[in-house]
Amino acid sequence: MTIIRWTGLEVAALRTALRDTQVQFADRIGCSLEAVGEWERRGVDITLGAKYSECMDTTHRRLDDEERARFDAALQKGRTEFASVSAQLSGVPTFCLRSPAVMIRPSGEGVSDSSHGDSHDDGISALRRMLMGYIPDVPPSRQSEIAATVASAWHLFFSARLGEMEQALPAALAGAYSAAEEATGERRRQIHVLLAQLLHAASNLLGYVAHTDLAALAIFRADSLTAESGDELTRAAIRGSQSWLLTKSGLYDDAVACAEDAAAEIEPRLSTATARHIAIWGELLCYAAFAASRTGDYREARQFLRLCESAGMLLDDEYSSRPEASNAFGRTSAASFGVINEIGANRPREALKLAAVITSGDAGIPPTLLSRRLVNVAQAQIGNRDDAGAVDTLRRACSMAPEFVRHIPLAHALTDELLSRRGNLLTNGIGGVAEHLGSFE
Template sequence: MIGFSIAVFLRQKDTLNLYGGRTLAVSQRRGERRKMTIIKWTGIEVAALRTALRDTQVQFADRIGCSIESVGKWERRGADITLGAKYSECMDTARRRLDDEQRARFEAALDQDQRKASADVFPRPAGDPTGCSRSPMVMIRPSGGASDGSRRGSGDDSISTLRRLLMGCIPDTPPVKEAEMAAAVAGTWDLFFSARLGEMERTLPAVLAGAYSAAEESTGERRRRVHILLAQLLHASANLLGYVAHADLAALALARADALAAESGDELTQAAIKGSQSWILAKSGLYDNAAAYAEVAAVGIEPRLSTATPRHMAIWGELLCYAAFAASRTGDYGEARRFLRLCESAGTQLEDDYGTRPEASNVFGRTSAASFGVINEVSANRPREALKLASVISGGDTGIPPTLQSRRLINVAHAQIGSRDDAGAVDTLRRACSMAPEFVGHIPLAHELTNELMNRRSRLQASGLLGVADHLGSSIRA
């Protein structure tokens, strides 16, 4: 076993944790700050108290007189765990000692959770195919003019339809067969990796509606298999939504996918989904949470290198990449390098050809550690080291999908700009745009780098840079 320590930093603002069941007695008078009495301490209140104190888990464990493993367990399990009398008393004491500012943070954290719970963002009825837990899902069955899901309207129409589907408004659509669902999963991910996001956006609503209908009518072992396929479709939907600036819907799709995979007992599918949940947290700036989420998921499926299947290694490696990315964003470059060394171990177990990858959602390969290393070294202000890793990428995997390769090229351009190779950066950005023109427009870093180069364009071949700027719709022309 390759072992590494677990460091859990899941906090109350982590929108992917489905907290619930908190018991509070709240009294409030007009013009006065509320006073909360904690009737029972669960992992939710523990996380809020640590947030209020701004403690690390190590500091908090020392303050309370418990182990760091206990703190991690309480926060991971949330409302599903209730502290015993000894530690509840310790929490009461720590809470009484809060100053006004700390108490305000504590109450704000608990209020935030209460608002999330009352909003029913993640509904789950008994028998709901999504397996999410809260109030019943509304199944809309129009009496007339039922949509067959084939309408191809604007992008906004498609996103609105996806929103309604994810919120539980399922049209009366004929169920698809299991084989058709499996083909739809492969086809949907192919659209994503081929950078055909517009086509993917238009086709997803009909595909999801048919899959939901199939899940609703299935039973037994077939129901389990259909749930796994539905989880994979929701996973694909989340990746699209995350790139087209709908992170809230992406988080919702991933929460539903995660619940389905857990209910179905498919550990590896669930782990792959958790990788994307870490990515969404990072996109929201919650880097500590993102690193912890990916690390815990990686530990949960840690393989034996001598016996693990290629699918197992690929999913584990992808989780380590997400953990490294988030760690680098927190400024912990050494920790990111540690994750990336483990990525290299996983990559050596896989073939070079991406065309034979064992998981439709996964693009992890032998050069993935180097590609994420580029990001880490640029963040650490080591552009020359980043460019050395970039040269490793070009000599590795074959058949890399356009979305992945174009994203890698944008990171290389970032390193080139840091090394003052502006002309090289322009050429790299042009290659990224030609490789995946629709996809590159959704990458904020591509816009940032182009705008930076536009301010230096007197030293560049203006025609090439202007072509990139025109493609991205850059607002800088002076």
């Protein structure tokens, strides 16, 4: 059987045929563990790029007869299950435009709808409507109120309270959109910047809860608003998240270019630059390093990280006082992304040396960031055959940000890997982590 298009279904079947764990399969293909988890989780909703499709083709050609039989059986099972789910969902709309009852178009023209839809739509559905251009006709928020909601949204994100953030954002965005509609001149420009910052927050939320396409739409709208407003630094901060989304989607070269170009455009004179300027520049370099490591160019990633380290040394350790609400770049950021890079380079011991910087200097780092970093530390510990340490690290990450960690594919992949080692008594306690993570959607 020749595979014309490699999707997550075919990837899962190939791994089943080889009887690999996700860790073993990632090593075999030369990709990240997170990528394998993302492909399998999204199934037919994701198509691999040329580079990894070629790797899959090569691996598939090398299957022996027994492995090929397992591949065909696993693929048939996956397609049957997908067809069954699709049949159950046929006729069910993705979202409904009947609620709220009164909507406005982006131009401000009213659209009446006398029907009364479900008034209890969840936050994601409401965000989807607004990103599609259907904004509730609500009273405009004052500029000071919008600024406060920007700070609040990012506080909820960094505090790992994603459920609260999901419920708060739709109303905040609706009020900001209404304010932008009636504002003129300089006030309109300022509100557009605040609206872009809210959309930026929404994009980060959506990216983490597996609505990557909606996240991309939100970040596109945010980037457009800041480009029009001429706010160079806010736009640079937004482009950092754009690079992260490109990396998350497997578009690694584009992600490097996005972050590197944005960093070059705002490169500061470190002796005189503001803390905000340095923090945004440093975070862009972190994202460039992250994407470069995913391409396998670990040397380039280390070059970016050396610049990150220089920027971090100019900032204090108190994250809560950052002048950019979306930014938590600091002294330990380079080490954090360095862990990811060294894991990718198959140097777990070097990764653990950098991890010591993170775990010893975590004062003030927001729960969202620290829990995410700890998951990477656990991956390095597994690579260094310290399963017990990895279990303890994952448990710490779960206790620190219980809601947030459930949305990290790598946490699920590492837990599955540890659970598969049933004969190893050192993995006692991983069952509690698995129970906490539950099903991942």
